[in-house]
Amino acid sequence: MTIYDISxxxxxxxxxxxxxxxxxxxxxxxxxxxxxxxINQCEYTPNAFARGLGLxxxxxxxIMCADSSDLYLAKAIYYIEQKLRANGYDSIxxxxxxxxxxxxxxxxxxxxxxxxxxxxxxxxxxxxxxxxNRYILDAAxxxxxxxxxxxxxxxxxxxxxxxxxxxVYEATMQLILSGVEDILYFTNSSSYSSKKKMAGFRNxxxxxxxxxxxxxxxxxxxxxxxxxxxxxxLMKLYQKGLRFHGIIASDDCLAMGAVRFALNAGLSIxxxxxxxxxxxxxxxxxxxxxxxxxxxxxxxxxxxLILTLMxxxxxxxxxxxTVFSGEVIxxxxxxxxxxxxxx
Amino acid sequence: MTIYDISxxxxxxxxxxxxxxxxxxxxxxxxxxxxxxxINQCEYTPNAFARGLGLxxxxxxxIMCADSSDLYLAKAIYYIEQKLRANGYDSIxxxxxxxxxxxxxxxxxxxxxxxxxxxxxxxxxxxxxxxxNRYILDAAxxxxxxxxxxxxxxxxxxxxxxxxxxxVYEATMQLILSGVEDILYFTNSSSYSSKKKMAGFRNxxxxxxxxxxxxxxxxxxxxxxxxxxxxxxLMKLYQKGLRFHGIIASDDCLAMGAVRFALNAGLSIxxxxxxxxxxxxxxxxxxxxxxxxxxxxxxxxxxxLILTLMxxxxxxxxxxxTVFSGEVIxxxxxxxxxxxxxx
DNA sequence: GAAAACACTGTAACCGCTTACAAATAATTT
DNA sequence: AAATTATTTGTAAGCGGTTACAGTGTTTTC
Numbered sequence: 001m002t003i004y005d006i007s008x009x010x011x012x013x014x015x016x017x018x019x020x021x022x023x024x025x026x027x028x029x030x031x032x033x034x035x036x037x038x039i040n041q042c043e044y045t046p047n048a049f050a051r052g053l054g055l056x057x058x059x060x061x062x063i064m065c066a067d068s069s070d071l072y073l074a075k076a077i078y079y080i081e082q083k084l085r086a087n088g089y090d091s092i093x094x095x096x097x098x099x100x101x102x103x104x105x106x107x108x109x110x111x112x113x114x115x116x117x118x119x120x121x122x123x124x125x126x127x128x129x130x131x132x133n134r135y136i137l138d139a140a141x142x143x144x145x146x147x148x149x150x151x152x153x154x155x156x157x158x159x160x161x162x163x164x165x166x167x168v169y170e171a172t173m174q175l176i177l178s179g180v181e182d183i184l185y186f187t188n189s190s191s192y193s194s195k196k197k198m199a200g201f202r203n204x205x206x207x208x209x210x211x212x213x214x215x216x217x218x219x220x221x222x223x224x225x226x227x228x229x230x231x232x233x234l235m236k237l238y239q240k241g242l243r244f245h246g247i248i249a250s251d252d253c254l255a256m257g258a259v260r261f262a263l264n265a266g267l268s269i270x271x272x273x274x275x276x277x278x279x280x281x282x283x284x285x286x287x288x289x290x291x292x293x294x295x296x297x298x299x300x301x302x303x304x305l306i307l308t309l310m311x312x313x314x315x316x317x318x319x320x321x322t323v324f325s326g327e328v329i330x331x332x333x334x335x336x337x338x339x340x341x342x343x
Numbered sequence: 344m345t346i347y348d349i350s351x352x353x354x355x356x357x358x359x360x361x362x363x364x365x366x367x368x369x370x371x372x373x374x375x376x377x378x379x380x381x382i383n384q385c386e387y388t389p390n391a392f393a394r395g396l397g398l399x400x401x402x403x404x405x406i407m408c409a410d411s412s413d414l415y416l417a418k419a420i421y422y423i424e425q426k427l428r429a430n431g432y433d434s435i436x437x438x439x440x441x442x443x444x445x446x447x448x449x450x451x452x453x454x455x456x457x458x459x460x461x462x463x464x465x466x467x468x469x470x471x472x473x474x475x476n477r478y479i480l481d482a483a484x485x486x487x488x489x490x491x492x493x494x495x496x497x498x499x500x501x502x503x504x505x506x507x508x509x510x511v512y513e514a515t516m517q518l519i520l521s522g523v524e525d526i527l528y529f530t531n532s533s534s535y536s537s538k539k540k541m542a543g544f545r546n547x548x549x550x551x552x553x554x555x556x557x558x559x560x561x562x563x564x565x566x567x568x569x570x571x572x573x574x575x576x577l578m579k580l581y582q583k584g585l586r587f588h589g590i591i592a593s594d595d596c597l598a599m600g601a602v603r604f605a606l607n608a609g610l611s612i613x614x615x616x617x618x619x620x621x622x623x624x625x626x627x628x629x630x631x632x633x634x635x636x637x638x639x640x641x642x643x644x645x646x647x648l649i650l651t652l653m654x655x656x657x658x659x660x661x662x663x664x665t666v667f668s669g670e671v672i673x674x675x676x677x678x679x680x681x682x683x684x685x686x
Numbered sequence: 687g688a689a690a691a692c693a694c695t696g697t698a699a700c701c702g703c704t705t706a707c708a709a710a711t712a713a714t715t716t
Numbered sequence: 717a718a719a720t721t722a723t724t725t726g727t728a729a730g731c732g733g734t735t736a737c738a739g740t741g742t743t744t745t746c
Binding site: 002003004014015017018019021022046047049050051052053054055 | 731732733734735
């Protein structure tokens, strides 16, 4: 069933059918209705490929993320996909993994598929060295590129992110003010946003003359989900004699590792050890006491990202970078929050 | 840059260029190389829409899931997307939510976009009433439809699922054999696989003459992630005087709710209450003691699903239904596993 | 009532690729 | 060497839409 069939049955030309299909105003109400009737009756839907060829777009956005099974990224993808579809776009998903090579190849694939825009979900897509960000700039030469939780100043690249520096700075200060001074920053990444977080931690510590040595920032290198390994990492440090009464983790899962470590080491939370996670995910309710965490307003970020993208696609001038502030939420794993548990 | 440009520069016809592009064997090695050189030199990539129009496919598979941020579904999507791309396909993702209406509309969207196949991730896509499954059959009239964790006998519909009945049956029996006889089945869904699970539970209980009343199966209706609400649900039962020493949950998150309930009620696990979750997700390591759970071999399922789909798309005869068995993994929340914790 | 403006509709070119078929060339056979 | 066959290449007709432009019929203007 093609546009020709419809035009024939409706007794009009294909141009008229096409006009009806595309909501052109230059069709009389009468013929419009006639055509619409035939279309409905035949359950005709225009061929998407032909349409794509004619219009040079299929209203599709490419979404890239390292690992869609990551709790946080999965949530972001959910918000983004929903809002995209609500705007008449749909999304090609690519889980790239963490290697630059595969990111590049996914990027090319999306460009080849002629998506209308590309969303990079997660801060791990932006590198330190300019040369490594080349692939983003190349893509941006073709279609707008949106960064969630990362920033890159470049033409046709738009960044939506939370103020990770300030969030962690604040969390650290609050921990210090509650009397905890030997704090460990526990992370598994050195991505764009991770660096910001670390800087926030470091600045806060230094402002209180507490940043003594590099060992206060601990990198965990194992699997993203292996809570045991995370706990072991900390246990080793502990056994070597390193002491700390507070841990700020770069995500909730790592924080969960910290909680487990405390359990294994016989430390009680929050008396002997305070823990603050990041992302305020489902996991915060999964431990006892419940976990304090930093909420970076993911839904707001995603909402704004789509808004910006739609603006750009609509030819509007849009802000190149938008920053939202996060919020430290205290629950049972910090002293400040052991009393009043905010939602 | 089109195929005409290439043909001109290479001094051949567009047909030849097209042949080279599509790896046709009827091209001499010499001209092939000549064309390839020009293509590389010009960094030419064929227009995907035109190609789609010509070949009537864009090598794209539609993935539908209710909520990509669900721990289990997210993981499935990850596996599926990766394996699809490895096979030269990419995927349009649609998060449908749980209403039939939106499932239908997503399905239509995918058909309209002319995907080569559709994967329904999660058992909630299959309904009891045949009429409500109409939308699946309609889609299957166009393209193969793959069901993950659900089954439907229909032309061009392929089901890949785990043997949820047996898994839960076994888990229940093991609980009973360990001395726990008053067991609650805790679920939030009545999807295809949920029913199987319930039947497994019921059968096991009945086989031991323990299935006294309907109250042994408890439906939780709230948010999928609200662990507090889940715990509250159980607490209300408990306060009403209902007593149980075992809980089998239809997913790990609900099991986590059970763990929290135990905490709130002052019950110790596993002495006073045994808990078994489902999915063997990240969450099992997030509580103390670690959670016993049923592993349904998600990666194997996904692997097989893609294998089957590729077979079907390649015109091969493929099994209409493939069932894998799961495994009960005992950890700290069951008596059987309090001693020997298997990985 | 003729000219001008307007609203609607149709014709045909084009989007960029695939592929059936015809044509030309090369390799075998007799 | 002619005839036959196999290999390679080119021509042109789609694939199913969009849309510039031209054409027709109506209404408005003076």
